[in-house]
Amino acid sequence: MLRMSSSRDGYHHGSLARALEDAAMQLLATRSAHEISLREVARAANVSHNAPYHHFTDRLGLLRAIAERSMRDLIARVETAIESAGTPSLALRAGTNAYISFAIEHPHAFDAVYDPTVCIPGAPTETMAPLIDALETALFTVASGVGLDTEADANAVWGLVHGLGMLAAAGHLTPEQARASCESALDRMLAEG
Amino acid sequence: MLRMSSSRDGYHHGSLARALEDAAMQLLATRSAHEISLREVARAANVSHNAPYHHFTDRLGLLRAIAERSMRDLIARVETAIESAGTPSLALRAGTNAYISFAIEHPHAFDAVYDPTVCIPGAPTETMAPLIDALETALFTVASGVGLDTEADANAVWGLVHGLGMLAAAGHLTPEQARASCESALDRMLAEG
């Protein structure tokens, strides 16, 4: 039988894959994904520099794993924001705000998700593909709820929050500016329903 | 006297800085800025791996230089698009379209410009600061021309084109989808002036 918990069992056992992802996610809080070295992650998990290769094909394999985790976090955040809103209009506000907030609070996780060298949209990982769909669906649904029901409109909402989130994360806009811009743009777009 | 042209003069002379930037820009057409090595650029310019240090403080110094060049290209593209449009409304369409097109056609140059490790918006280079201002001003002006005259509205336009450009550059949207979304969003925002 495999021991399933605690990665501290001396030699073998323990879920090292998970431990490595955890360590990488922690590093992602300060550095960008490109600035994180595999050896550094291994060191943080107290294993040799080659141990990760038994759990990930590549450095990129690990980055893909944390990108997928980050994507799940982003989706969860957007979906719970939407679900806990009372009206369709409030749901759109809450969902877009959650997207922007995630980008600001976890900038490196955010752009790991959208890094084309980590995840190629044209040929995404088996686990990433449905996640992308889920995010698009969530945004599309909440936009449809207030009359923004064409593909173009839904994509515009996505583009708006994505751009404002990135600009705020990079420091070109303050979080307040980004959120206010989003509100204002949605107000204008919905002016005549 | 300094010889000003031709970097092919054997040992000394020639504008190596320019030649290195040219080589880096060329590499930027295929690889991301993070994937370009200083030694590789030096090799492309036929100099030793340490020659660049006499013209740039760092690897980052070279990246900053090509980011500034890319920013100038982006601004030029947006401004000429705006200027060659007949009406304020067409100018907004042309300017936003140019921004999105640049992101799609030069994705690596585009995100070198906005890479926070290359240019920190809070503390930009002496040469980058006015460029950022120029871009913001261009967008702000063209947005004001059609009644989007608040800071929030102008930032929304910036966020919209930035996000759509990034999503299209990454492959999450087709160029056509991005452009159509932009048009559609602007139409909605201007529906009741």
Add this chain to the structure above:
DNA sequence: GCTCCTATCTTGACAGCGTCAACTCATCTG
């Protein structure tokens, strides 16, 4: 015209990186 200075380009070295290969060891299977 000779010497010196300085900017520029050179070679050489170092640690850190990703990755391949070979080895060790604990556990599961028969």
Add this chain to the structure above:
DNA sequence: CAGATGAGTTGACGCTGTCAAGATAGGAGC
């Protein structure tokens, strides 16, 4: 109990960014 297997190890390779020191060419001062 034997051996296979999966999970960890050490060692090596070439590449990278950067520091240090040597070489060289052209201009300045005498």
